[in-house]
């Protein structure tokens with residue numbers, strides 16, 4: 513059954529300091545808001561609305577580029593106003609439609625949290641993730657230090673899941689002389705039944721500067737670095753130009769192959785596929801398939817880079833070595849780096865192209881063919 517999600521990200525993050533609102537600060541190489549949005553998108557939230565301050569819209573678009581199915585909605589002056597802006601942006605849906613409200617400032621959301629909430633919502637108007645209090649409570653009264661009971665007290669987190677009509681009714685009835693601090697409060701205020709489901713300490717909200725220190729450590733653990741290698745060789749034959757690392761070089765021979773025989777790009781494509789554990793270039797682009805005859809190899813490489821991004825990963829760096837006696841690679845090296853960087857949509861300093869001869873030895877030394885090897889390092893969610 514379908515559900516929508518509203519992620520509120522329009523706050524200014526004053527308590528966290530650092531100038532940039534916390535949803536758009538970087539955490540482990542991605543914007544804070546992007547972390548939970550990737551999870552919600554993968555869990556099937558649709559529509560998926562992100563409530564954004566008007567002056568952060570451009571930053572938000574950049575930070576969320578490549579994530580499909582997201583709609584930006586202008587935020588309000590308070591969290592509750594931002595949630596209401598999101599609700600207005602949802603448009604019409606049946607009364608029992610399920611909607612998740614989430615703080616962008618809680619990045620470590622998983623599919624398991626979402627599934628738990630949706631189960632908790634069955635038969636009620638709301639379900640929230642909550643944790644029992646573990647620490648002893650103190651109230652610092654002027655006269656003495658009081659120790660209130662923590663019996664029956666819970667810490668409420670987000671996402672919080674609701675039936676659309678119950679949430680709308682709650683907000684319509686709320687008297688804004690006091691700001692609600694979460695959405696469950698407005699639903700229970702109108703008699704809505706809200707269930708508690710098991711929360712998670714990992715879902716903590718980034719509020720103070722020290723929360724970012726902890727989050728950076730957790731973000732490192734949530735990503736993994738992977739490496740792959742690739743190798744390719746093609747035979748020399750009659751011709752007057754050769755494609756190497758996406759650049760055409762005038763030469764008295766060409767490389768023979770089913771596609772454009774760009775061994776550099778083929779080795780690099782295999783290195784990326786290797787890092788992903790996603791098979792090899794022959795599986796993705798079978799030589800038996802006529803559509804790849806004479807194909808420009810930049811398509812193969814762009815495809816592999818797209819697979820990295822589709823997993824929420826990114827390319828750290830790549831390194832290609834061309835092995836041949838001729839042509840001389842040095843004069844073309846910068847153009848090759850620039851072209852590979854362009855195909856991969858990374859910066860040039862993430863790309864290296866090198867060349868070596870084998871001093872007359874072996875098939876490359878005898879100039880029967882050219883070989884290329886490549887290594888690629890990527891990082892992706894664990």
Ligand code: CTP
Nearest residue numbers: 520521522523524525526527589590594616617
């Ligand atoms: N939020 C919002 N619109 C507002 C205020 C808050 O969308 N006018 C969002 C924040 O972006 C955040 C969530 O509500 O994802 C929880 O709020 P909070 O932790 O208070 O964030 P900020 O208001 O940004 O931080 P601060 O209160 O420290 O300024």
Ligand code: MG
Nearest residue numbers: 523524525591
């Ligand atoms: Mg706030």
